Amino acid sequence: MPRPRLDCDTPSAMQRMIDTFWQLLSERKYRNITVTDIVRKANVNRNSFYYHFNKLDDLAYRAIHDEVNRSPLAQSGGAGKVPDLQHWRKHVGELISTEEERKRTARLTMIVGPNTDPVLYQAFHDNEREALLEVLSREPEDVDPRTDLMMDFIVGGIMGILNRWLHMSETHGSEVLADKDATAIATRVYDLLLENCLPSGKPAGKAGE
Amino acid sequence: MPRPRLDCDTPSAMQRMIDTFWQLLSERKYRNITVTDIVRKANVNRNSFYYHFNKLDDLAYRAIHDEVNRSPLAQSGGAGKVPDLQHWRKHVGELISTEEERKRTARLTMIVGPNTDPVLYQAFHDNEREALLEVLSREPEDVDPRTDLMMDFIVGGIMGILNRWLHMSETHGSEVLADKDATAIATRVYDLLLENCLPSGKPAGKAGE
Numbered sequence: 001m002p003r004p005r006l007d008c009d010t011p012s013a014m015q016r017m018i019d020t021f022w023q024l025l026s027e028r029k030y031r032n033i034t035v036t037d038i039v040r041k042a043n044v045n046r047n048s049f050y051y052h053f054n055k056l057d058d059l060a061y062r063a064i065h066d067e068v069n070r071s072p073l074a075q076s077g078g079a080g081k082v083p084d085l086q087h088w089r090k091h092v093g094e095l096i097s098t099e100e101e102r103k104r105t106a107r108l109t110m111i112v113g114p115n116t117d118p119v120l121y122q123a124f125h126d127n128e129r130e131a132l133l134e135v136l137s138r139e140p141e142d143v144d145p146r147t148d149l150m151m152d153f154i155v156g157g158i159m160g161i162l163n164r165w166l167h168m169s170e171t172h173g174s175e176v177l178a179d180k181d182a183t184a185i186a187t188r189v190y191d192l193l194l195e196n197c198l199p200s201g202k203p204a205g206k207a208g209e
Numbered sequence: 210m211p212r213p214r215l216d217c218d219t220p221s222a223m224q225r226m227i228d229t230f231w232q233l234l235s236e237r238k239y240r241n242i243t244v245t246d247i248v249r250k251a252n253v254n255r256n257s258f259y260y261h262f263n264k265l266d267d268l269a270y271r272a273i274h275d276e277v278n279r280s281p282l283a284q285s286g287g288a289g290k291v292p293d294l295q296h297w298r299k300h301v302g303e304l305i306s307t308e309e310e311r312k313r314t315a316r317l318t319m320i321v322g323p324n325t326d327p328v329l330y331q332a333f334h335d336n337e338r339e340a341l342l343e344v345l346s347r348e349p350e351d352v353d354p355r356t357d358l359m360m361d362f363i364v365g366g367i368m369g370i371l372n373r374w375l376h377m378s379e380t381h382g383s384e385v386l387a388d389k390d391a392t393a394i395a396t397r398v399y400d401l402l403l404e405n406c407l408p409s410g411k412p413a414g415k416a417g418e
Contacts, residue, residue, distance in 0.1 A: 145377060146390040152373035153366035153398070160365015161358050168354060181355040188405065189362070196397065 014052060016042040018063045025110045030060070030117035061123045067107050068124070073190065074131040082136055082198065085191055092186045093179075109166040112159055121159070128155045138199050150196040154189060161185070223261060225251040227272045234319045239269070239326035270332045276316050277333070282399065283340040291345055291407065294400055301395045302388075318375040321368055330368070337364045347408050359405040363398060370394070 020042040024033045035056055039046050053059050068074060072091050076083045083091070111120045129151060133140055143151065168176045177185075229251040233242045244265055248255050262268050277283060281300050285292045292300070320329045338360055342349050352360065377386075386394075 145381075145386050146394065148377065149370050149373055149386070149390075149394055150397070152369040153394070154369070156369015156372065157362035157366035160361040160363070160368070163365065164358050164361035168357065172354075177354050177358070181358075185355065185358055185362070188359070188401075192397075192401070 013042070013044045013048050017044055017049065017052075017059060018066060021059055021063045022107050022110065025115050027115075029115045030120055057119050057123075060120055061127075064111065064120065064123045065127045067104060068127040068131050070104060071131070072101075073135060073186075076135065082194070085187065085194060088190045089183065089187045092190075093183050105162075105165070109162050109169070112163040113166050124159065125152075125155055128158060132193060132197070136193060136197055136199065138197065147197050150192075154192055154197070158189065222251070222253045222257050226253055226258065226261075226268060227275060230268055230272045231316050231319065234324050236324075238324045239329055266328050266332075269329055270336075273320065273329065273332045274336045276313060277336040277340050279313060280340070281310075282344060282395075285344065291403070294396065294403060297399045298392065298396050301399075302392050314371075314374070318371050318378070321372040322375050333368065334361075334364055337367060341402060341406070345402060345406055345408065347406065356406050359401075363401055363406070367398065 017038055020038050021033070024037055024041065033056065035046070035049055038044070038056070038059065039049050049059075053062070073088070076088060076091050108124070110116070111124045130140065132151065132154065133143070138147075165177075226247055229247050230242070233246055233250065242265065244255070244258055247253070247265070247268065248258050258268075262271070282297070285297060285300050317333070319325070320333045339349065341360065341363065342352070347356075374386075
């Protein structure tokens with residue numbers, strides 16, 4: 001799939017299309033969403049859609065890209081500096097119970113929910129993997145097989161959590177997990193990243209602790 | 210889905226059907242496999258199939274159940290005794306490069322491969338989760354939300370590894386990972402189980418180290 005253009009000179013039309021994508025995905029299966037649905041509901045010109053995207057899959061990729069990269073984890077790294085565990089724990093503790101974070105979780109659970117599609121799974125996998133490698137200052141093309149597998153273990157695990165979270169929320173409501181438990185899980189996942197997926201040369205043990 | 214009967218008084222017919230299931234899954238999509246295909250190729254009477262199973266999904270569930278429970282991890286626990294990390298590392302080190310283990314891995318990658326189906330994903334998830342809980346002597350109905358999510362993180366992660374393993378094997382051949390790396394990953398996964406999913410009352414820290 002060709003990457004959608006990530007530079008954008010009409011953010012409001014783009015954002016309306018992205019928001020409409022999430023809204024429609026909450027209502028129906030991905031395969032039952034059409035470009036026509038998007039442009040009508042977003043009140044966007046059809047040409048505007050095709051200016052930004054070649055096809056619906058590209059909008060889905062972009063929407064998931066944005067959601068993944070809005071995460072506190074993705075934003076805590078960058079510029080070659082890998083945030084340590086204390087930094088990350090504090091960051092998560094501050095953010096995890098905000099309305100914004102809940103909205104983000106709700107959107108991401110749609111990727112594993114009943115309306116999902118292999119296209120959405122793949123887009124989440126690719127974006128999440130890329131975001132995590134960037135936080136750890138690793139180059140995607142320079143990852144050894146063992147780190148490669150651990151990275152996919154972590155991304156697969158995050159999907160497993162989203163899937164379970166969805167079922168638990170449906171059964172027990174959204175307050176199923178205490179903030180301290182959510183922080184503990186998020187910390188554990190990041191710990192696993194630091195332990196296993198740092199650039200070579202960094203300590204392989206309990207980095208950041 | 211009703212559970213297939215796991216007691217079986219005609220193991221050879223049963224085993225032929227299971228082997229045929231894996232063979233056909235290596236050749237075509239799960240949805241393109243029929244009960245007729247199975248009984249013809251396994252040389253089993255149609256009545257014999259329906260004596261053991263209500264439908265094809267039940268055979269798939271049973272085949273995946275057997276494969277999951279043949280794993281060294283599943284077999285290392287039991288009788289209320291949780292194997293510690295040293296025990297597990299030694300066990301994996303001995304088994305991971307055997308022909309039997311390679312065959313098991315090849316079968317399990319079919320569950321996440323191009324011929325997969327949501328039914329197979331779900332069967333793997335349910336069986337793997339059950340097997341891990343049993344190794345840890347945890348009752349499925351007595352799992353707190355935090356452990357619940359960590360358990361699904363681990364099962365999702367194992368699926369992520371299988372999926373990546375499949376792609377890496379296709380690109381680089383089966384010898385992509387050294388035995389020591391495979392052992393390190395298997396050990397890390399078990400470590401995560403011990404750290405996060407033990408019955409309450411057990412130490413929450415680095416159990417078994």
